Each structure stands twice: as C-alpha cells, then as structure tokens.
Amino acid sequence: MKKVEAFIRHEAFEPIRQELLERGIPSLSISEVKGSGRQKGVVEHYRGASLTVNVRPKLKVEIVVDDHEKDLVVETILKHARTGSIGDGKIFVYPVEQAIRIRTGEEGEDVLQSHEGVEVPSGS
Amino acid sequence: MTKRLSLVALMASVACLVLPSLASAQGPNAIPNLNSELDITWVMVAAVLVLFMQAGFLLLEVGFSRQKNVGAGVAKILVNLGIATLAWWSVGYGIASLSGNKIFGTEGFFFHHGQEIAGLTVGGGDAALMLFGMLFCAVSLAIVWGTTLERIKFGAYVIYAIVFAAVIYPLVAHGVYGGGLLADVGGKPVMDFAGSSVVHLTGAVGGLAALLLLGARKGKYGGDGKPRAIPGHSMPIAGLGVLILWVGWYGFNAGSTFGTTDNFFAEVALNTQLAAAAGALAAMAVIYARTKALDVGMAGNGAIAGLVGITAPSGYVEFWAAPIIGAVAGVIVVYGILAIDKRLDDPVGALSAHGLAGIWGTLSIGIFGSSRLILEGASPGIWYGITDGGFAASLGQFAVQAVGVAAIFTLVFVLSYATFAAIKATIGLRVDEEEEEAGLDISSHGMYGYPEQFIPAEEFGFASRTPVTPDATKPATATAMASTPSQA
Numbered sequence: 035m036k037k038v039e040a041f042i043r044h045e046a047f048e049p050i051r052q053e054l055l056e057r058g059i060p061s062l063s064i065s066e067v068k069g070s071g072r073q074k075g076v077v078e079h080y081r082g083a084s085l086t087v088n089v090r091p092k093l094k095v096e097i098v099v100d101d102h103e104k105d106l107v108v109e110t111i112l113k114h115a116r117t118g119s120i121g122d123g124k125i126f127v128y129p130v131e132q133a134i135r136i137r138t139g140e141e142g143e144d145v146l147q148s149h150e151g152v153e154v155p156s157g158s
Numbered sequence: 159m160t161k162r163l164s165l166v167a168l169m170a171s172v173a174c175l176v177l178p179s180l181a182s183a184q185g186p187n188a189i190p191n192l193n194s195e196l197d198i199t200w201v202m203v204a205a206v207l208v209l210f211m212q213a214g215f216l217l218l219e220v221g222f223s224r225q226k227n228v229g230a231g232v233a234k235i236l237v238n239l240g241i242a243t244l245a246w247w248s249v250g251y252g253i254a255s256l257s258g259n260k261i262f263g264t265e266g267f268f269f270h271h272g273q274e275i276a277g278l279t280v281g282g283g284d285a286a287l288m289l290f291g292m293l294f295c296a297v298s299l300a301i302v303w304g305t306t307l308e309r310i311k312f313g314a315y316v317i318y319a320i321v322f323a324a325v326i327y328p329l330v331a332h333g334v335y336g337g338g339l340l341a342d343v344g345g346k347p348v349m350d351f352a353g354s355s356v357v358h359l360t361g362a363v364g365g366l367a368a369l370l371l372l373g374a375r376k377g378k379y380g381g382d383g384k385p386r387a388i389p390g391h392s393m394p395i396a397g398l399g400v401l402i403l404w405v406g407w408y409g410f411n412a413g414s415t416f417g418t419t420d421n422f423f424a425e426v427a428l429n430t431q432l433a434a435a436a437g438a439l440a441a442m443a444v445i446y447a448r449t450k451a452l453d454v455g456m457a458g459n460g461a462i463a464g465l466v467g468i469t470a471p472s473g474y475v476e477f478w479a480a481p482i483i484g485a486v487a488g489v490i491v492v493y494g495i496l497a498i499d500k501r502l503d504d505p506v507g508a509l510s511a512h513g514l515a516g517i518w519g520t521l522s523i524g525i526f527g528s529s530r531l532i533l534e535g536a537s538p539g540i541w542y543g544i545t546d547g548g549f550a551a552s553l554g555q556f557a558v559q560a561v562g563v564a565a566i567f568t569l570v571f572v573l574s575y576a577t578f579a580a581i582k583a584t585i586g587l588r589v590d591e592e593e594e595e596a597g598l599d600i601s602s603h604g605m606y607g608y609p610e611q612f613i614p615a616e617e618f619g620f621a622s623r624t625p626v627t628p629d630a631t632k633p634a635t636a637t638a639m640a641s642t643p644s645q646a
Contacts, residue, residue: 079451
C-alpha cells in the first residue's frame with residue numbers, strides 16, 4: 035500500500051477528483067494548508083501599511099492505494115496540476131503499513147478503494 | 159393587530175404630509191405653534207439618525223477588528239449607550255445646560271417635566287433637545303474606544319463612560335453651547351456648529367489618553383520597532399459602518415439647526431454630503447499615489463474625515479467651501495494615520511479621522527466662515543477678510559477657533575488621562591497577555607462572536623450518533639461491504 039500526498043493549487047483539485055473517480059479511485063482526503071516554496075508571498079495593503087503574507091494557501095490531497103495503482107494516481111495528479119509556473123506544488127509517496135475501516139473493523143487492501151463491480155457514487 | 163398598527167402608521171404619515179399645508183391655511187396665528195412642533199419633529203427625526211450612528215460605530219469597529227474580538231464590540235456599544243443615556247439624564251445634562259456659571263451648569267439634574275432650567279420650564283420640546291444632546295454625548299463616547307480595541311478591560315469602559323458622560327463631555331458642551339467660557343473669547347464666540355471639536359475632538363482626545371496608558375496591541379510593532387498591519391476581519395462590515403455613519407450625519411449636522419426655519423437644515427445637509435464625498439475621494443487619491451493600492455479602509459477613513467471636518471462649519475459655510483473642507487480633511491486623515499501608526503496603535507484611525515479632522519474642521523470656519531451664516535459677534539473667515547478688508551478681524555476669529563481647539567484638547571486630555579490613570583492603578587486597564595491572545599470574545603464575554611469559526615459544526619446526515627461496536631463474532635461479509643460504497 036502507498037500513500038500519495040500531493041500539495042496542489044486549489045483549482046487543480048476538481049479535475050483530479052473527477053478523473054480518479056472515473057478510474058475507480060473514489061477515496062481521498064483533502065485539507066486546506068498554507069506553505070512556502072519558490073513561489074513568493076502576497077503583499078497586502080491595509081490602511082496604508084503593507085503586510086506580506088509569506089505562506090500561500092494550497093490544497094493537500096491524500097490518497098492511499100494499492101501499490102499497482104500508485105502510478106495511475108501520480109500521473110493523474112501531474113496531468114491536471116501542472117501549469118508550468120512556479121507554485122504548482124509537489125507530490126510525495128509513502129509506504130503504508132496498515133489500513134483499517136472504522137465502521138466494520140476489517141483490515142487490509144480491501145478497505146482502500148472500490149473494486150470491480152462495486153458502484154461508486156458518481157460525482158459530477 | 160398588525161393591520162391596525164399599519165393603519166395608524168399610514169394615518170400618521172398622511173397627517174405629516176397634510177399638516178404643513180394646514181398650517182398655512184389656518185392663518186398667521188396658528189403658524190408659530192405648528193412651526194415649533196414641526197421644528198421639534200425634525201429634531202426628533204434627527205435624533206433617531208444620530209442614534210443610528212451607534213450602529214455605524216459598531217460595524218466600523220467590528221469590521222476593523224479580528225474575528226476573535228467582534229462580540230466585545232457589540233457588548234461595548236450597548237453598555238456605553240446605556241451608561242451615556244442614564245449619566246446624561248441624571249447629571250450630564252445639568253452640567254451642560256445653559257444655567258449656572260461659565261464653567262458648569264447647575265440646573266437640569268434628573269431632568270423632568272416642569273423643572274426650571276435657566277428660567278424656563280421644561281416641556282416636550284425641551285425633552286427633544288435634551289435627548290438630541292444625550293445622543294451627541296453617546297457619539298462622542300463611542301469615538302473614544304476606537305483606539306482601544308482588542309485589548310482593553312471591559313471594566314475600563316464602564317468607569318470611564320460614567321465619568322465621560324456625567325462630567326467630561328458636559329463641561330465641554332457647556333463651554334461652547336451652554337454660555338460657558340468658549341462662547342465668548344475676547345468678544346468672539348468659538349464657532350462649532352455640530353461639534354467637530356465638542357464631540358469629535360473630545361472623543362478622539364479621550365481615546366488618545368487611553369491609548370497612551372494602554373499601549374499597542376501585541377504584535378503591532380516588530381522587533382525592529384516598525385508598525386505591522388493587523389488587518390480587520392471584514393471590509394464589507396467596516397464599509398457598511400462608514401455608510402451608516404454617513405447617513406446618521408444628516409441628523410448630526412442638519413439636526414443641529416434645531417428646526418426647519420427657512421429650510422436651512424437642507425443647506426447644512428448638502429454641505430455635509432459634499433464634504434463627505436470629497437473626503438472619500440481625496441483620501442483614496444492620496445493613498446493611491448503613495449502605495450499604488452486603492453486602499454479600502456483608507457477610503458472609509460476619508461469619508462469619515464470629510465464628515466468630521468464639515469461638522470463644525472456645516473452651518474457656517476457656503477456650498478463651494480464644503481468640498482474643499484472635506485478634501486483637505488481627506489488628505490489630513492491619510493497622512494495622519496501614516497504618521498500616528500509609526501508610534502501609536504490606533505486600530506480604526508480615530509485619532510486622525512476624529513481628532514485631526516475635527517481640529518481642521520473647527521479651524522476651517524476661521525477661513526471659510528460666511529458673513530451670511532456666522533454667529534452674532536463672530537467675524538467671517540480669512541477668505542472673506544482678504545476681499546472685504548476685514549482681514550484683522552478674520553484673523554482674530556481664526557485665532558479664537560484655535561483657542562477653542564486648544565482649550566477643549568487640554569481639558570479633555572487632563573481629565574481623561576487622570577481617569578484612565580486611576581483605572582490603571584486600581585482595576586487595571588488592559589487584559590492579560592493570554593486573554594489578548596485568545597481574544598476578548600471568549601476571555602471577557604464567554605463566547606465567540608463567530609462561534610463556528612472557532613468551534614466546528616457537527617456533520618449532518620450520518621445514521622447514528624451512538625458509537626457502534628462491530629460484532630466480533632460475525633466479521634463483515636463481502637455483501638455487506640458491497641452494499642455500501644467504500645470511502646476513506
């Protein structure tokens with residue numbers, strides 16, 4: 035099992051989610067994060083004083099998949115999140131030791147994503 | 159019930175429309191009495207507009223505060239309005255009234271019907287004027303707290319509000335409007351039509367005294383001593399506050415005619431509008447030239463500065479002078495905020511918008527005061543003095559205006575500083591660091607102004623609120639798994 039963790043622009047998320055869903059990977063989590071990198075901060079002007087915000091808002095996407103689905107996920111993220119400008123973000127891949135579904139207590143790769151023949155809620 | 163009420167309201171509004179024409183139809187004898195009632199009606203409408211300004215101050219201060227300090231602003235406005243009302247009714251009005259000596263009035267305490275004040279018996283019309291004055295006092299008090307946002311102890315509001323509404327503001331009002339020392343300075347009166355100095359400078363100086371003892375918000379000045387912006391949480395709320403104040407100012411200035419004679423109040427209202435517009439535009443232009451940003455907050459401060467600037471001259475200058483006065487106020491407020499921000503942390507810019515613009519407004523009568531409009535015994539402004547040869551007299555009037563500003567500044571500063579110093583020495587003026595960090599809403603008022611910003615709402619639409627223990631003897635089957643889509 036692998037966890038793919040990607041820091042992306044907000045606008046890249048929706049096409050990534052859509053395509054992963056179509057390819058049978060509906061399960062993911064996102065969080066709003068702020069961070070710094072090569073992209074510069076934003077200078078705000080407030081009643082004459084300027085204020086530099088050095089961290090930019092990004093979206094963190096976390097997806098845990100079977101080993102063989104990892105490349106598909108990474109490619110999908112690269113395809114939609116890359117604009118070619120500084121600030122597109124980064125992807126990290128980690129090994130995952132264990133996965134447990136809280137509702138039932140079952141364990142293993144079966145809990146990760148949907149499988150053949152299982153209907154998933156269609157996002158639009 | 160609702161229908162009957164709305165019928166009454168309709169009849170009342172019809173009566174309002176018909177009454178003036180009835181008055182002229184009934185012959186000259188009926189007019190004076192009806193005129194006086196029309197005058198008082200206008201004063202009452204204006205009083206409501208001035209009361210509405212409290213909403214403006216509330217939204218302006220809340221918008222310029224961070225999310226953790228918004229509830230405190232609400233509590234403060236309501237408590238201060240309450241204290242100002244009772245303190246003015248019981249003590250303040252008596253000190254401010256036309257009675258007594260040149261320092262303070264001696265009649266009118268616990269204002270009531272039939273009371274003798276300065277040789278006159280109190281009736282309904284006097285109640286209207288007393289109420290109008292009360293709301294001015296409340297406006298002046300509201301201005302004080304702009305400098306103290308996000309760090310002052312609530313108890314300090316309460317104590318200072320009592321002293322301010324019972325003693326400090328009434329002394330100033332008596333000095334200028336109650337036949338006090340400033341009504342006759344070397345034969346000339348200090349002219350302040352609706353209170354650029356009496357109300358706005360007084361409030362700002364009280365705020366200055368508080369600020370000097372209170373210090374800056376945590377994080378306002380970096381290790382290098384340079385000021386940092388602490389952006390307020392909502393520019394739309396602050397903007398709404400500015401516009402409500404703008405509306406309220408129609409009552410504040412045009413109501414200070416105390417009547418409808420010659421429809422002069424409309425001229426005062428037009429002056430007010432012209433100055434506010436010029437103030438907003440001038441501030442916007444100046445800040446854009448300096449920072450290349452069309453600064454939202456500064457445009458609001460500019461409008462307020464224009465309004466404060468025209469407050470004193472609104473009844474004494476011609477229309478052409480009003481935009482000039484407003485524009486100069488708009489320029490002053492920007493440079494004032496930029497200069498003051500280097501040393502003093504004034505979150506809403508009250509020292510500049512009410513203090514500096516108030517001083518400018520009071521002095522501007524000495525430049526633009528029109529001989530058609532000024533008080534008896536006063537001299538027209540320097541502008542007229544140059545053309546009609548009365549330059550020395552005009553310069554004298556300008557000096558008298560300056561004396562008025564200096565006297566009010568000194569009196570209010572000394573009394574306010576002493577009061578705040580006493581508060582600091584006893585109950586303390588400032589919340590502790592931890593409370594400031596957490597925000598006044600939760601630390602002083604026990605709840606967040608925006609609870610869901612700080613406490614997440616519960617999820618909607620899940621089946622059971624009670625935790626379920628999976629049955630260990632029956633592991634979930636494949637069909638059970640398939641029946642529900644897998645989700646992370």
